[in-house]
Amino acid sequence: MAKLVATLASTHHPFYLKATTAPKEKQIPQAAEWKRKVEAYRETLTAAKPDILVMVGSDHFHQFFLDNYPTFLIGKAPRYDATFYNEEREFGIPKYVLEGHEDFSRFMHEGLMEEGFDFAVSHELKIDHSIICPIITVRPDADLPVVPIYTNIFVPPLASVKRFWNLGRAIRKVLEAWPSDKRVAAIGTGHLSLELGGPRQFGPSGPDPEFDRKAVAWLANGDIEAIFENVTLESMVQSGNATQGFLNMILMMGVAGPVKADYADTLDLYHTMEAYFTWYPDGEKPARVANARVEETV
Numbered sequence: 001m002a003k004l005v006a007t008l009a010s011t012h013h014p015f016y017l018k019a020t021t022a023p024k025e026k027q028i029p030q031a032a033e034w035k036r037k038v039e040a041y042r043e044t045l046t047a048a049k050p051d052i053l054v055m056v057g058s059d060h061f062h063q064f065f066l067d068n069y070p071t072f073l074i075g076k077a078p079r080y081d082a083t084f085y086n087e088e089r090e091f092g093i094p095k096y097v098l099e100g101h102e103d104f105s106r107f108m109h110e111g112l113m114e115e116g117f118d119f120a121v122s123h124e125l126k127i128d129h130s131i132i133c134p135i136i137t138v139r140p141d142a143d144l145p146v147v148p149i150y151t152n153i154f155v156p157p158l159a160s161v162k163r164f165w166n167l168g169r170a171i172r173k174v175l176e177a178w179p180s181d182k183r184v185a186a187i188g189t190g191h192l193s194l195e196l197g198g199p200r201q202f203g204p205s206g207p208d209p210e211f212d213r214k215a216v217a218w219l220a221n222g223d224i225e226a227i228f229e230n231v232t233l234e235s236m237v238q239s240g241n242a243t244q245g246f247l248n249m250i251l252m253m254g255v256a257g258p259v260k261a262d263y264a265d266t267l268d269l270y271h272t273m274e275a276y277f278t279w280y281p282d283g284e285k286p287a288r289v290a291n292a293r294v295e296e297t298v
């Protein structure tokens with residue numbers, strides 16, 4: 001059977017590449033630290049030696065809109081074009097073509113349906129920065145096949161917190177049932193507190209630093225009970241108008257299980273808190289991965 005070798009959950013900041021490759025004199029003050037942290041985080045994936053990536057993201061109104069937005073969607077294509085025009089223009093993100101894996105996509109689709117998740121399917125999905133940002137940060141060679149999963153974190157009504165957690169659990173179950181000797185890593189991105197286009201967008205920190213502090217601790221400690229007690233769709237809106245991206249972080253913790261992260265790190269970047277988490281299956285943390293930064297982080 002396939003083996004889950006690492007689960008990664010992080011924020012996706014579309015300006016990472018631009019910020020860290022600009023001429024030195026034009027870089028933001030945090031650029032060097034940001035690059036150092038991302039490269040350390042990248043090592044948590046590299047050390048797990050994955051063969052294939054299940055990637056969880058969400059379409060930012062690039063191809064799905066208010067009139068037709070799937071709650072959960074899986075890509076089932078031989079390859080995926082990536083990067084939309086506005087992402088090239090505004091963020092400087094290059095175009096990519098990611099290899100797909102149709103057999104694994106088919107297996108995941110059927111298995112998730114059996115687990116009670118009625119997925120939409122796309123044979124012509126185009127990937128946006130929710131999946132390309134983690135490619136840039138943790139697998140910049142873009143050399144592994146991917147199975148993309150898109151969730152709706154934008155268009156009400158959204159699936160519940162519990163539903164996202166349970167989807168993570170189901171993804172874990174199904175991928176480990178895949179009759180294959182492949183080493184699979186699951187990588188997903190979302191947000192902590194985030195405001196887009198609203199009055200709290202350009203503050204000195206994320207719109208709700210208190211939520212960010214708690215959310216990082218919940219993820220680092222695998223404390224899903226605290227999340228169930230404290231986080232609702234309504235409460236996330238109070239923390240910033242795009243904080244529902246936290247749902248994807250919950251989903252990824254669902255893939256890992258209710259266990260402490262093996263690696264956690266954060267970085268305050270003007271209007272958002274960046275956060276990076278990695279979990280390994282029981283006791284299988286690669287020796288070359290730095291000691292968990294969890295204690296420093298929470």
Ligand SMILES: [Fe+2]
Pocket residue numbers: 012060130245
């Ligand atoms: Fe986003």
